[in-house]
Amino acid sequence: MGLSQFGCLLGNAECGCIMRNQYPGTCYRCGEHVAAGEGHFERLGSKWRVQHAACAIEHRGQPDAERMEHQARMNLIRAKGTGKAAQRARKRLRDGGVQSQGAKS
Numbered sequence: 001m002g003l004s005q006f007g008c009l010l011g012n013a014e015c016g017c018i019m020r021n022q023y024p025g026t027c028y029r030c031g032e033h034v035a036a037g038e039g040h041f042e043r044l045g046s047k048w049r050v051q052h053a054a055c056a057i058e059h060r061g062q063p064d065a066e067r068m069e070h071q072a073r074m075n076l077i078r079a080k081g082t083g084k085a086a087q088r089a090r091k092r093l094r095d096g097g098v099q100s101q102g103a104k105s
Helices: 053-058 065-079 084-095
Strands: 039-044 047-052
Touching: 039 053, 039 065, 047 053, 065 084
Parallel strands: none
Antiparallel strands: 039 047
């Protein structure tokens, strides 16, 4: 079962599980102020980011450079370890054209 366009696991907007921002902040897409309840929030690493609802719709499906950079950093960290997670991280780095340090060629 996947997420609907409203971000709901049940597939309807009436359930109230749309992730709106509870606190005001600065939109990471346009840089303007987002009032509480007027946008969406997401977690990236150890910080929370806020964006306008209109910015979320406008940029839907487009890659986010900051998120991609964070994922690449995390893959580099994971690739240094052992086990299945490290193997997957090394494969993602190879497929993306990045060679991790300490990994065999």
